[in-house]
Structure formats: structure tokens, C-alpha cells
Amino acid sequence: MIIAVDGPTASGKGTIAKALAAHYGLPHLDTGLLYRAVGRQVALQGGDPDKADDALAACDFPDAVLSDPELRTEHTGGLASRVSIHPEVRRALYDRQRSFAMQPGGAVLDGRDIGTVIAPEADVKLFVTATVEARAERRFREMEDRGGGGTTLADIAANLRRRDERDSGRKDAPLAIASDAYVIDTTGLDRAEAISAVIEIVDSALKARAAKPR
Ligand code: DC
Numbered sequence: 001m002i003i004a005v006d007g008p009t010a011s012g013k014g015t016i017a018k019a020l021a022a023h024y025g026l027p028h029l030d031t032g033l034l035y036r037a038v039g040r041q042v043a044l045q046g047g048d049p050d051k052a053d054d055a056l057a058a059c060d061f062p063d064a065v066l067s068d069p070e071l072r073t074e075h076t077g078g079l080a081s082r083v084s085i086h087p088e089v090r091r092a093l094y095d096r097q098r099s100f101a102m103q104p105g106g107a108v109l110d111g112r113d114i115g116t117v118i119a120p121e122a123d124v125k126l127f128v129t130a131t132v133e134a135r136a137e138r139r140f141r142e143m144e145d146r147g148g149g150g151t152t153l154a155d156i157a158a159n160l161r162r163r164d165e166r167d168s169g170r171k172d173a174p175l176a177i178a179s180d181a182y183v184i185d186t187t188g189l190d191r192a193e194a195i196s197a198v199i200e201i202v203d204s205a206l207k208a209r210a211a212k213p214r
Pocket of ligand 1: 008009010031032033035036077080081084110111112113114163167
């Protein structure tokens, strides 16, 4: 079974994807991490994330970059969003994501274009969203828990808006809701409520599929 989980940054899609993977015993890939690794590698190589050649050269990042704690920062998230605009970069990362999705037994992938480009045949597609205010609040709390990031709530919200615009406005594989995706708004939900809501959605989608004559 392939489960595609798409949505904007800090929507809760990563938490939901991880929980679904654990619940259904499936491997999970956070595809944002690949774009973050490219963004980080561009910076390490002294390149310009807005130049396709520099970004493409960074797609060969060593595996060690994937466990670099810098990948989790807002700064690297911004670099990831900038390198992800280049079709060359998206093409370079496609095979890795596609073969993860197609492995025997299936997988859960989260990102921006899983249900639309990477695995359009996914058995269940979820689009996880929340208001900018709720997402900024969550990011802010995460930062406080890690000892504070020196940014204000307003800065985080402005940053999220910029990222949303760039991710939704790009020409190649923009953040978009697949026509057959279930949309879940996590604004008023806590972690446990969001997880049980998506498990219910996946279970009923699977039941409906099984009942359909082939
Ligand atoms: O999900 P995230 O915040 O870790 O993603 C970082 C950036 O990577 C995001 O702003 C856009 C890009 N990205 C993408 O273009 N396609 C994906 N499937 C995943 C992430």
C-alpha cells in the first residue's frame, strides 16, 4: 500500500506520515529532507541556490548530509524551497523517491508532489493543511522547546507565507491538492486527534477500495 501525504511546511504532515507508517508497518520517507540536503550541500559548496547549475551539482550530496542537524533549521528549509524550484533538481531526486514508493509492500512518503508526481497511483492520498497562524505557532513552540531560535512569531509567519508562495507558485510540480486527495485541516486538532482522524480516513478509503468491483 502506498500512502502519499502532501502539504505545506509545518502543517503536521511529517508527524502524520510517521504515525501512519508506524500504524500500518510501512517504511517512511520524508522527501523534504532530500531537498533540504541539496540546499545544505549548495551552502557547503559555496554555491547559489537560485542557480540551477549550482543546485544540480549539489544533488550528489554525500549520505552523511542527511543526518546533519542543520537540515532541520528554518534557514535550510528556505534553501530547500529555493533549490526545489529547478526542474533539473526535481528530476535528479525523482528516481530515489519513485523507487522508495514502489518498493514491495508499499511505503508512506510525505512532501509536496507525492500524490501528483512521485506516486500518482498511491492507494490513499492525503493533503494536510492548517492556517498560517496555527503553523507559525507550532514552529515557534518547537523552537522554544529547543531553547529558542531568536525569531519572533511574526517573522516565522512571514517566512511560512514566503515558502508557501514559492512552493505553490513554481512551474514544475507545485504544491497542489491532487484531485483524489482527502484534505485534512489540522488547525483545531492536537497531535492525537489528527492522527486518529487520518487513520480513520485511510481505513475507510481502503474499505471502499476493497468493496469496489474490479
Ligand atoms: O517539507 P519541508 O519543509 O522539509 O520541505 C522543504 C522544502 O523542500 C519545501 O519548501 C519545498 C521542497 N520540497 C519539494 O519541493 N517537494 C517535496 N516533495 C518536498 C519538499
